[in-house]
Amino acid sequence: MAPTSTMFLLLLVMGVIPVKSQDHWEDTRTGKIPACLPETCRKGQDICECFLTIEHRLTMMYEKEKSLVVSKGGRLYRFNSTENNPIANSDDLPFILTLDGNTSRVVIAINRLFPGPQITAYEDQTLIIHVRNLMHTDSTTVHWHGMQQLGTPYSDGVAMVSQCPLGHGQEFTYKFKAKPHGTSFYHAHIGDQRTMGLYGALIVYPKQELPSATDEEFVAVIQDWNHDDDASTLYQRMLFGVFNQNQNPKTRYVTTNSVDGGMYSRYKFHSGIVNGKGRYYLTPSMHNQAPLTEFEVDANKNYTFRVISAATLYPFRVYVEGHPTLTVVASDGFALKPITVESFVINPGERYDFILLTNQSPDDYLLVAETLEVESEIARRGEYHVAEAIIHYREKKPRNPNPSKPVRNRCTATNKCVIFNCPYLLPTSANESCLTYNDARTNDFNSAPEDVSKVDQEYFFNFAFPGEHGFTPGSVNGHQFVPPIAPLYSQPEDLTTVCDSNCADDKICSCTYTQTIENGKVYQFTLTNVGRGKGWSHPVHLHGHSFYVMKMGFGQYDSHGILTNSTPDISCSRGSKEYCNSPIWANETWNGGNVPNLVLNDTAQKDTIIVPTHGYVVIRFKADNPGAWFFHCHIDLHNTNGMGMVIVESPKLYPAKPKNFPICGDFRSNSQPLTSSGSTLKDDWKAFVSTVWAAIAFLVIRNIHV
Ligand SMILES: [Cu+2]
Numbered sequence: 001m002a003p004t005s006t007m008f009l010l011l012l013v014m015g016v017i018p019v020k021s022q023d024h025w026e027d028t029r030t031g032k033i034p035a036c037l038p039e040t041c042r043k044g045q046d047i048c049e050c051f052l053t054i055e056h057r058l059t060m061m062y063e064k065e066k067s068l069v070v071s072k073g074g075r076l077y078r079f080n081s082t083e084n085n086p087i088a089n090s091d092d093l094p095f096i097l098t099l100d101g102n103t104s105r106v107v108i109a110i111n112r113l114f115p116g117p118q119i120t121a122y123e124d125q126t127l128i129i130h131v132r133n134l135m136h137t138d139s140t141t142v143h144w145h146g147m148q149q150l151g152t153p154y155s156d157g158v159a160m161v162s163q164c165p166l167g168h169g170q171e172f173t174y175k176f177k178a179k180p181h182g183t184s185f186y187h188a189h190i191g192d193q194r195t196m197g198l199y200g201a202l203i204v205y206p207k208q209e210l211p212s213a214t215d216e217e218f219v220a221v222i223q224d225w226n227h228d229d230d231a232s233t234l235y236q237r238m239l240f241g242v243f244n245q246n247q248n249p250k251t252r253y254v255t256t257n258s259v260d261g262g263m264y265s266r267y268k269f270h271s272g273i274v275n276g277k278g279r280y281y282l283t284p285s286m287h288n289q290a291p292l293t294e295f296e297v298d299a300n301k302n303y304t305f306r307v308i309s310a311a312t313l314y315p316f317r318v319y320v321e322g323h324p325t326l327t328v329v330a331s332d333g334f335a336l337k338p339i340t341v342e343s344f345v346i347n348p349g350e351r352y353d354f355i356l357l358t359n360q361s362p363d364d365y366l367l368v369a370e371t372l373e374v375e376s377e378i379a380r381r382g383e384y385h386v387a388e389a390i391i392h393y394r395e396k397k398p399r400n401p402n403p404s405k406p407v408r409n410r411c412t413a414t415n416k417c418v419i420f421n422c423p424y425l426l427p428t429s430a431n432e433s434c435l436t437y438n439d440a441r442t443n444d445f446n447s448a449p450e451d452v453s454k455v456d457q458e459y460f461f462n463f464a465f466p467g468e469h470g471f472t473p474g475s476v477n478g479h480q481f482v483p484p485i486a487p488l489y490s491q492p493e494d495l496t497t498v499c500d501s502n503c504a505d506d507k508i509c510s511c512t513y514t515q516t517i518e519n520g521k522v523y524q525f526t527l528t529n530v531g532r533g534k535g536w537s538h539p540v541h542l543h544g545h546s547f548y549v550m551k552m553g554f555g556q557y558d559s560h561g562i563l564t565n566s567t568p569d570i571s572c573s574r575g576s577k578e579y580c581n582s583p584i585w586a587n588e589t590w591n592g593g594n595v596p597n598l599v600l601n602d603t604a605q606k607d608t609i610i611v612p613t614h615g616y617v618v619i620r621f622k623a624d625n626p627g628a629w630f631f632h633c634h635i636d637l638h639n640t641n642g643m644g645m646v647i648v649e650s651p652k653l654y655p656a657k658p659k660n661f662p663i664c665g666d667f668r669s670n671s672q673p674l675t676s677s678g679s680t681l682k683d684d685w686k687a688f689v690s691t692v693w694a695a696i697a698f699l700v701i702r703n704i705h706v
Contacts, residue, residue, distance in 0.1 A: 025132060028111055029053040031095065035110075035117035043205075047128060048121040048178065052142070054198060055134035057109040059097045062087065071101040071290040074401030100271035100280040101290025102227040108135065108188075108197040114276040115221050115310065116200030119186065121178040123207045129174045131166065139165035140193060144176065144202060145349065146184030146333050146607055149544055152176040153489055153627025154657045156543055159190035160483040161630050161646055163490065164664035172662070180446060180546070181206040182333020183306040183351040185221065192231030192636045195312040197276075199223075203306065204333070213329070214355055217304035218295045222346065222369045222387050224314045225271045225278060231636075234267070234312070238637050242266050256373035256381075260424040260555075261562045262613045263535045264373045265313060272316070272369055272387025281384040281405075289402050293389040295367070297358045304329075304355055305367070311348040312636045315537070315610070316369035316387060317419060319343035320356055321406045323365065327355045328420055332606035334546065335444040339435065342409055342417035345372065347539035349608040349634030352421075362395035366406040372423070423537045423612045425554050427561035437609065437617075438552045441602040449548050449603035452620035455593030456521035460570075463540055463611055463633055463643055464533030466579035467508040472533060473642045474633065478581035479503055479513035480642030481632070486665040488512065488646055489628040490657050494665050505575030505582050510642065517623045519650035524550070524593050527609070528616040530566045531580025538638060540617075541608040544629035544649065547619040548603040551595060555614025566614040593620075608634055626650035 027033045028051035041048035060069050068079040075086035076096060087093065097107060097114045110116025121127055127147075133140050143157035155176040156162040166172050181204040188198035201219045229237065242253040256264045271278040279287040297303055305326075307318055319342060320326055328339045330353035338355075346352050346369070371378075371385035378385050388406060392399050411417035411431040422434035442449070465472045473480040479499055486494035495512060503509035517523055525547075527540050556565040569587075572580035585591055595618055611617050628651075632644030 025051060025053060030112065036119055041121050041125065043122055045122075046126060048119070048125045049128040049130075050119055051130045051132070052110050052116060053132045053134055054108060054110055054140055055112075056106050056136065057097060057112060057114075058104050059099045059107055060101065060104040062092070062096055064092060068104055069096060071098065071288065073289050074291050076291060098277055098290055099273060100225050100227055100278045101288055102270070102280045105227065106230075108193060110198065110200055113200075114197045116186070116198070118201040118203065118219060120203045120205070122205050123179055123181040125178045127174070127176055127178050130171060131174065132171045133166040133168060136168055138193065139167050139190065140198065141165050141189050142174065142186050142198070143189035143543075144174070144184070144186050145541070146180070146182065146202070146351070147176055148179050148546070148625060149176050149627065150179065150625050151655050153544065153625075153629070153655065154661060156627070156629070157189050158543065158630045160486065161488050161628055163487050164662045165190055178204045180204070180333050182330060183219075183308060183353055184333055185308045185310060185351070187310060189630075192234060192312070192640055194310060195231045195234060195636055199310040201306070201308055214302040214304040215298075216301075217306060219306045219308065220274050220293070220295075220367060220389060221308045221310050222316055222318075223273050223310045224269065224312055224371075224387070225273045226267065227270045227280065229267075234637060235640060237267065238641065242268065244268070256377050258372045258424060259374055259426065259430075259561060260557065262424060262537055264371070267313065268381075269314070269371065269378075269383050269385045272371075272385065274367065274369070274387050274389035277389070278387055281386075283382055284379050284384040285405055287405070291401060294399075294401070295389060295391050296394055297391055299358050299362050299393055299395050302355050302357050304353055306351065306353050307346055308351045309346045309348050313348070314371040314385070315345055315347045315423065315539070316371055317343050317345050318352070318367070318369045319409060320391065321366040321368055321409070322360050322363070323356060324409050329353050329355055329443075331440070331604070332546065332608055334442060334447065334605040336604055337441040337443045337602070339420050339440065341420045341435065342411070342432075344420040345422060345610075347423075347537075347608065347610045347634070348636070349539050349541045350606075356391075358391075358393065362393035364393070364396065364400045364403050365391045366403060367391055368406045421610070423610045424563075425557060425561070427557070427559065430561065436552050436554075437549050437604065438599065440549070440604040441599075442604045444605065447603070447605050449600065451622055452522050452548050453600060454522060455524040455620065457517070458524040458526065458591070458593060459515060460526045460528060460583040461631075461645070462528045462531060462533075462580050462583050463538045464529055464531055464580070465536070466531055466533030466581065471508060473508065473510070474638045475508060475533070475642050476513055476631075476645045478505075478508050478579050479645065480508065480510040481644040482510050482512050482642070484512050486663070488514070488648070489654070490661055491663060491665065492651070506577045506579065508579065513645040514648045515645065516648045516651065519623050519626060519653055522620060522622050524618060524620045526570075526583070526616055526618050527611045528570050528580070528583045529611045529613050530570050530583060530616070531572045532578045533580075534566065534613050536638070537613045538611045538633040538643065539608050539635065540611055540632065541634045542621075542629060542631050542647070544625050544627050544647075545621045546605045546607045547609075547621040548605055549609055549617065550598045550600075550603060550620055551618040552612070553616045553618075554612055563614050567616060570616055623649050626653040626655065
């Protein structure tokens with residue numbers, strides 16, 4: 001055997017060269033072996049290799065028996081079972097997808113699971129993730145939310161920004177370093193597919209030994225779940241309104257509001273789910289007894305909960321029933337100085353780690369994520385907006401799989417409940433008080449806020465819905481994002497939708513909005529939510545970077561805590577239509593990073609931040625990661641409506657894309673009519689001319705020889 005072959009076999013046996021076979025795909029898809037190969041991903045190893053198969057599946061279906069299932073008392077039963085025997089086969093249960101237990105409907109599953117399998121790696125490991133798309137009708141990509149992708153921008157997974165989408169039956173291998181450590185997740189980055197289940201947790205442990213803070217940890221991925229709409233229907237309803245069709249006379253749903261008057265949802269809320277399970281509240285007090293996710297704990301221990309919001313639309317306030325406090329210790333993978341609060345707000349795209357001390361009397365409690373709208377408004381609609389999971393103390397027997405509606409922790413004027421990460425300020429008369437991200441401080445050994453103490457360049461980006469009646473799309477600085485016809489990173493020369501003179505202070509334009517930044521410079525971005533298109537708060541996510549949160553500014557409130565005016569710190573004086581497409585500081589002495597009351601010491605880092613309506617957030621980061629980075633609102637509906645842009649970072653220093661990186665595009669340039677053989681008439685004419693020349697040459701040569 002040749003030495004090279006021996007070496008290859010040796011590397012194969014050592015697991016250095018990944019092996020892919022059809023068996024492998026099926027074994028990971030059906031759960032016979034874990035999604036991530038058991039011989040990889042361990043501490044001290046260099047590689048973590050995983051296989052993800054994406055396909056459509058039905059909820060409330062016991063596939064092995066081809067039987068519909070129904071829920072009762074927090075358990076699942078065969079639909080036609082007359083006996084009182086719940087389905088309890090532990091091997092099959094994880095593959096019976098329940099969601100909110102309402103009806104059997106199609107969702108997107110990964111390796112037959114909803115949400116997809118958790119990927120757990122160690123910092124600096126090379127993640128090699130093979131993705132296969134078996135959805136019959138949809139193309140897809142997968143984004144690794146929170147991963148910096150240093151040197152691998154082509155693995156960021158944003159359709160038409162970093163790569164071509166995968167069609168039916170196609171595979172793609174993502175390869176990147178697991179960095180930074182902390183709580184992250186993966187999700188689809190095309191259309192609204194995250195809404196339908198294409199997501200899963202991605203947990204990266206630090207390479208260094210850290211003293212274990214808690215006894216055990218749990219991951220809770222939260223999502224709002226509408227059991228009628230799919231991703232495309234949601235989008236259409238956003239454009240044209242949502243109507244209550246079951247009522248006579250039919251009515252239009254009105255927008256719900258938070259306590260400050262901020263707008264939240266025009267949709268009917270059906271259910272909230274945690275790790276793919278939730279209950280449908282038919283009335284504010286009666287639910288359908290669908291099973292919930294259960295976390296088992298022992299009394300008087302500390303547990304870490306890693307909470308991830310894969311939500312489509314709603315922010316959630318997270319608390320633990322019967323436990324007056326919890327301690328927030330990290331966000332978006334970055335450690336925070338511990339903040340002990342009653343609850344915290346998590347927005348779509350954000351992650352929070354908290355520690356819970358199980359110091360209450362042994363019982364079944366609920367982990368509750370409640371949306372932020374005014375409770376009485378929700379009740380008036382006949383709805384109850386929560387996602388729930390059971391925290392079961394093992395000492396309590398028997399366990400109750402069907403606990404009743406959660407009881408809120410008691411908040412009074414003298415014993416206020418403190419909420420962290422509020423997107424608003426509350427009046428002092430309220431029974432709750434707010435901490436905002438201004439109050440967070442880093443506790444992360446990787447944070448170095450002194451790196452961004454001096455600003456080289458600043459930009460303003462207004463995330464809003466400005467425009468005239470009938471055309472108020474999601475936009476950034478009045479630019480409604482149009483995805484390019486080919487990936488901006490790998491095929492920049494194919495960009496046909498450049499922003500031009502149709503964009504201006506008093507115009508709303510549709511194009512591929514980009515901002516180029518230069519390597520090595522420190523950038524200050526002021527993200528605003530002001531002007532005519534304000535009203536909704538936006539969780540804005542930057543790919544390829546985390547950023548320091550320097551300051552959060554809020555609007556102006558009356559004595560009841562209702563928003564009356566936007567922040568006086570931002571001026572919308574450019575343009576006459578109040579679109580605020582070019583916001584600036586109201587006080588020009590604030591230019592160049594000279595903003596008062598910045599958090600300059602122990603500044604907290606994250607990658608997704610809420611930009612409060614009427615307000616702003618100042619963030620800073622250093623341009624040290626060449627690539628094309630999507631920068632967008634993480635509310636899927638706002639994003640797909642155009643509230644996004646691409647930060648083109650140091651294009652001359654782009655890392656080379658891998659050999660044979662897929663290319664794609666549209667057919668606009670191919671205006672020649674096709675002939676039956678698939679070649680164009682132009683090609684045929686060329687071929688004809690070549691043949692004639694060949695014939696002449698043949699005759700000439702023959703004549704010479706004669
Ligand atoms: Cu938004």
